[in-house]
Amino acid sequence: MKERCLVLMKPDALEKRLTGIILDRLERLELDIVAAKAVCLTEDLIRAHYQHLAGKPFLENVVRYMMGDYNHLPNHKILAFVFQGEEAVAKIRRTVGATNPDNAAPWTIRGNFGKFDKAADIVYNCVHASDSAQDAEREINLWFSPQEILDA
Numbered sequence: 001m002k003e004r005c006l007v008l009m010k011p012d013a014l015e016k017r018l019t020g021i022i023l024d025r026l027e028r029l030e031l032d033i034v035a036a037k038a039v040c041l042t043e044d045l046i047r048a049h050y051q052h053l054a055g056k057p058f059l060e061n062v063v064r065y066m067m068g069d070y071n072h073l074p075n076h077k078i079l080a081f082v083f084q085g086e087e088a089v090a091k092i093r094r095t096v097g098a099t100n101p102d103n104a105a106p107w108t109i110r111g112n113f114g115k116f117d118k119a120a121d122i123v124y125n126c127v128h129a130s131d132s133a134q135d136a137e138r139e140i141n142l143w144f145s146p147q148e149i150l151d152a
């Protein structure tokens with residue numbers, strides 16, 4: 001099976017109307033978009049998605065951030081995509097950049113558009129991208145039903 005990668009457009013990307021420019025960057029990677037949708041988030045879904053952050057002091061900030069509380073998005077909307085193709089995870093992660101926008105290469109999505117609010121300890125980094133093929137499959141199962149994904 002070709003490699004798949006989950007991409008989420010986070011609330012700061014939606015508030016700043018960056019959806020198009022981010023998709024444009026990712027489309028240049030010549031991967032297939034095999035699923036796409038707007039999702040009304042629940043805290044349970046965020047906590048399941050970020051299970052590896054359990055016990056981290058910033059977890060509650062991440063939950064609030066993803067729920068849109070810091071970006072004036074009362075409907076908890078997130079955009080979710082599945083990209084598929086050779087080395088999808090590595091290609092997308094390179095284009096997305098480091099977790100903390102202060103450390104991300106300036107030409108990456110997070111380097112261009114992200115912001116670290118150090119005082120509040122909130123990392124506004126615009127997008128999520130799976131960090132391994134294995135994690136991608138776990139995440140894709142959380143966010144999409146099999147019927148929503150094309151077999152490209």
Ligand code: ADP
Binds near residue numbers: 098
């Ligand atoms: P990535 O999103 O690059 O895979 P992680 O899985 O480590 O990174 O973290 C998930 C999300 O949690 C990050 O994208 C970011 O929004 C938030 N985060 C990570 N580290 C911190 C931190 N030290 N302080 C606040 N928020 C953080």
